Amino acid sequence: MTEYGRSPGSEPWHPEDPLYGDQGWRGQQGQPDPAAPYGAQQYQPQQAPQQQYGGDYQDPYQQQYGGQGHPQQYADPHYAPQQQYGDQQYATGGWDTGQQPVMPYDPGPGTPYGGQTPDLYGTPDAYPPPQPPGHRAASGEQHGRRREPEPATDWDAEPEEESHPFFTGADGGESDGYDDEPEAARGGGGRDGRGRPKKQKKGRSGMACLIVAVVLAGGVGGAGYVGYQFWQDKFGAAPDFAGQGSGSVQVEIPQGATGAAIGNLLKDAGVVKSVDAFVAAQLRNPNGDKVQAGVYDLKKEMSAASAVELLLSAQSRNSLIIPEGKRNAWIYEQIDTKLGLDAGTTKKVAEEESEDLGLPEWATGHPEVKDPLEGFLFPASYPVKKGAKPEDVLAGMVARANEEYTKANVVGKAKSLGLEGPWQLVTVASLVQAEGKTKDDYRKMAEVVYNRLKPTNTETNQLLQFDSAFNYLRGESEIEISESEINSNKDPYNTYTRKGLTPGPIGNPGTVALIASTSPTKDGWMYFVATDGKHRTEFAKTHAEFQELKDKFNAQQGID
Incomplete structure (x- = not known):
């Protein structure tokens, strides 16, 4: 309650x-x-x-x-x-x-109270008699305040059906024939079991249903056409040329270009018809991700698959590839060949314009250096367009070397390794690159260099004794050198007669040799011998161990 x-x-x-x-x-x-x-x-x-109206309300x-x-x-x-x-x-x-x-x-x-009770409802202003809940008057005055009529609410009533003539079938108020029946004929006096008026059924026009069906069918057809166009745009075959193409066009692929970027370059040059077609062909090719930077001689209106194949072919690539460890003399010859210049043209430009090609300050002013650009023609692939000038090609190589040396922090690493400066660190890297055979050799080879440079070295007395340095000064490679010849040559690049490092790099080291030179091993390596003469290098810590390796090498070479 x-x-x-x-x-x-x-x-x-x-x-x-x-x-x-x-x-x-x-x-x-x-x-x-x-x-x-x-x-x-x-x-x-x-x-x-x-209570009277107009007085103070209580x-x-x-x-x-x-x-x-x-x-x-x-x-x-x-x-x-x-x-x-x-x-x-x-x-x-x-x-x-x-x-x-x-x-x-x-x-x-x-x-x-005694006597008769006064008639409280005798005047129009009196309050109406109270009514039970749910049956109170919807209008009138209560508690001294007027109350507006409240609409009757039937919570059980069902929602009213649509009465628009299109759905009811009524035509301008005309009856459908059912509503004209007498109420008694419809049964129940037009009311349900709870006394509420029954819902009268609405008629359905056949023509209206037909119109709705036609509209829906047209909508489905339009949606189907739009869906087909969407499918064609998104999943259909991309526009593409057919065949191997014709004519000739040169396209330069920059370093780090993605498939979409390459596709855009080819489309702009008229090689392929669409970027999507090229990207799809590149994904289908198992070597599609191996397209390298460079300048390529291609054809116009090629199929995307043919363009990918030609980009992977060395014959179409018009780029200059510099392997790790190559000397500047070899690189100059390659540039002359690519540009169609007379032999020696690029070497002369290098000698005359070396100070204008972008060398860092710490790479200039070193005496006894045979080539100031040695070590700065960084191993990589460089695009060479027809009609390019040799100084432009050399400047691009020097810029790439500066970028890689900055990444390796050669300035900071040189101090931590006890070297005079980054120039010496690049020189160590060139020696490691020349003497090492595998990636595992590079860090051990770097330790050999640093251990022999130490003033406390009593094994070789700060002599590096690298054959690669003597070959550099001779301008030759893989030659047999007699001990008498080496011991009699006093050239600054002869590490058998001159202590310490060479005046400058003896080649162009790659990234792996450069990083190995900044983080050598610390195992005490002092000697090394290429026991198979080519691919295998073994290391020793003492002179006795070195002699055993030397005897092994002589036996394999048939030397008494």
Whole structure:
């Protein structure tokens, strides 16, 4: 029960309570309890003046349970104090959804009020008699304030059907023949079992359904066409030429270019018809990702597959490839050949313009250097266009060397390794590149160099004794050198007679040899011998171990 359905006391309702049970709408007035402590004195409720419009508003629902103006105390817990509303008296239990409330009525003569009860509803301004929940007046005045009519709400009502003539089949208000039937003929007087009006069926026009079907069919057809076009654009074969193409065109592929970037270059040059076709052909080719930077001689209007194959062919590549360890003399000859120049042209340019080709400051001003550009024509692939100048090609190689040396931090690493500067570090890397055979050899070879440069070296007394350095000064390779010849030559590049490093690099080291020279092993290696004469190098820490390796080499070579 809510607080509106029981008395203010804490005791439960009791059958003796006048509000207990279903009293109906006849209304009963609670009788005073004979056992009340007031004796024969009957409770006289305080009379509240009738609320008039225009005066000060007072809360008609104010309960007066012994508050101000009500000194009486209630001893009977079953006696419900009364609430005054105008001149009417209501039981404070209020309305309860589960119990029928007791409504006030005119008790007639002999009531505690004595005499006739005045007619409270005799004037137009009086309050209407109270109504049970759910049946109160939708309009009128309550509690001194006007209330607008509330629309009746049926929560069980079904949503109203569409009444547009297109769907109902009605034509300008004409009946479909069903609504004209008498109500009795439709059964139930037009109401359902709960007394609500029945929903009348709406007719369906065959023509309307046909129109809807046609519209839907047209929409499906249009959507299908759009979907087909989308599929063709996204998943259909990309536009492509057929065949091997014709004519000739030169295309330069820059370093690090992706498949899409290469495709765009080829499309702009008229080699392929679309970028998508080239990318698809490159993905289908197992070696498609091996396209290198360079200048290529291609044909116009080639199929994408043919273009990929030609890019992977060495015959179409118009680039200059510099292997690791190659000397400048060999590189000059290659540039002359690529550019169609007379032999010696590029070497002369290098000698005359070396200071204008972009060498860093730490790479200039070294005495006794045979070639100031040695070590700065970095091993890589360089595009060489027709009509290019040799100084442009050399400048590109020097720029690439500067970039790689900066990445390797040759300036900082040289100090940590006890070298005079980065120029010496590049020189060490060139020696390691020339003497090492495999990647595993490079770090050991670098340790051999650093150990022999130490002032405490008593094994070789700071002599490197590298045959590759002597071959460099001779301008030859893989030659047999007699001990008498080596020991009698005093050239600065002869490491058998001159202590320390050579005046400069003896070739162009690659990235692997360069990194190995910045991080050598620390195992104590001092000697090395190419025991098979070509591919295998073995290392030793003492002179005795070195002699054993030397004897092994002589035996394999058939030398007594």
